[in-house]
Amino acid sequence: MIRVVVNGADGRMGSEVVKAVTADAELALVGGVSLTHVGEDIGVAAGMQALGISMGNNLAAVLDTCHPEVAVDFTTPDAIYENAEICLTKGVHMVVGTTGLTAVQRERLGKLAAANGVGLFIAPNFSIGAVLMMRFAAEAAPYLPNVEIIELHHNNKLDAPSGTAILTAERVAAARKQAGAAAAPAHTQESLRGARGATVEDIPVHSVRLPGYVAHQQVLFGGQGELLTLRHDSLDRKSFMPGVLLAIKKVSGHTGLTFGLERYL
Numbered sequence: 001m002i003r004v005v006v007n008g009a010d011g012r013m014g015s016e017v018v019k020a021v022t023a024d025a026e027l028a029l030v031g032g033v034s035l036t037h038v039g040e041d042i043g044v045a046a047g048m049q050a051l052g053i054s055m056g057n058n059l060a061a062v063l064d065t066c067h068p069e070v071a072v073d074f075t076t077p078d079a080i081y082e083n084a085e086i087c088l089t090k091g092v093h094m095v096v097g098t099t100g101l102t103a104v105q106r107e108r109l110g111k112l113a114a115a116n117g118v119g120l121f122i123a124p125n126f127s128i129g130a131v132l133m134m135r136f137a138a139e140a141a142p143y144l145p146n147v148e149i150i151e152l153h154h155n156n157k158l159d160a161p162s163g164t165a166i167l168t169a170e171r172v173a174a175a176r177k178q179a180g181a182a183a184a185p186a187h188t189q190e191s192l193r194g195a196r197g198a199t200v201e202d203i204p205v206h207s208v209r210l211p212g213y214v215a216h217q218q219v220l221f222g223g224q225g226e227l228l229t230l231r232h233d234s235l236d237r238k239s240f241m242p243g244v245l246l247a248i249k250k251v252s253g254h255t256g257l258t259f260g261l262e263r264y265l
């Protein structure tokens with residue numbers, strides 16, 4: 001049994017992870033961290049039966065008490081770097097779904113993981129459909145140089161653009177570069193700043209935040225008299241759980257940084 005602690009255990013993603021880990025015969029949920037539900041039962045906070053595990057609000061103390069092999073983190077972009085430092089320094093493997101780490105921060109944490117002999121797995125998106133969408137976008141990129149990304153999320157999401165949109169743009173740009181294909185020149189001048197969205201690797205990215213959405217993305221390619229639209233919809237946070245469970249089971253076998261779910265597929 002792999003001993004697992006969930007950081008952000010009472011959040012939208014954390015509570016799904018609590019349920020998924022509890023239901024998996026190869027995993028043992030041993031602790032959880034919440035800032036606002038300290039002392040509450042982790043199962044009850046996740047909307048299931050009591051599991052007899054009280055949540056703490058201090059990650060280091062929870063790790064010292066519960067002795068997990070793997071910590072799963074779904075917290076906030078502001079908190080993730082420090083959380084990872086705490087876990088990796090204590091020799092705990094990490095599965096990170098929290099967005100917001102820069103490439104430089106990921107590399108730095110990867111070195112810390114390697115120095116401590118543990119695995120650090122980071123994925124901006126754990127759903128298989130989203131991974132395939134990114135792969136297909138990269139495949140199309142050398143042939144269709146005009147591309148824009150629209151990502152649509154619930155209105156409580158703290159960051160924009162989404163980690164998935166950033167990674168998609170990076171994958172598209174890398175595929176183009178590898179094929180020696182150029183990005184299409186941009187002609188439009190904004191008469192209102194921001195009208196054409198943000199740009200990641202010269203690719204326009206538009207972020208929509210509305211109640212009702214969970215996590216959705218479209219990658220729009222335009223050609224001469226044709227359009228190619230790739231769309232992925234996470235309609236339920238259960239869509240991320242097979243990827244999270246896979247990562248928990250694999251992370252101890254990969255010392256240092258592993259980035260992106262496709263590396264484990």
Ligand SMILES: NC(=O)C1=CN([C@@H]2O[C@H](COP(=O)(O)OP(=O)(O)OC[C@H]3O[C@@H](n4cnc5c(N)ncnc54)[C@H](OP(=O)(O)O)[C@@H]3O)[C@@H](O)[C@H]2O)C=CC1
Nearest residue numbers: 008010011012013034035036075079097098099124125126
């Ligand atoms: N990789 C993927 O596939 C996915 C990634 N995400 C990402 O996961 C992250 C969490 O998303 P979501 O579950 O919707 O967010 P929520 O706001 O629902 O949950 C965040 C959790 O983090 C806790 N928290 C807040 N601040 C801190 C802190 N400083 N230290 C420790 N814990 C803290 C909160 O505790 P409390 O409630 O007690 O304040 C809460 O439990 C986001 O970055 C999101 O983009 C989301 C979905 C899929």
Ligand SMILES: O=C(O)C1=N[C@H](C(=O)O)C[C@H](O)C1
Nearest residue numbers: 099124125157162163164215
């Ligand atoms: O905050 C979310 O909800 C999600 N965050 C991740 C991201 O920023 O890409 C993954 C998914 O889109 C859901």
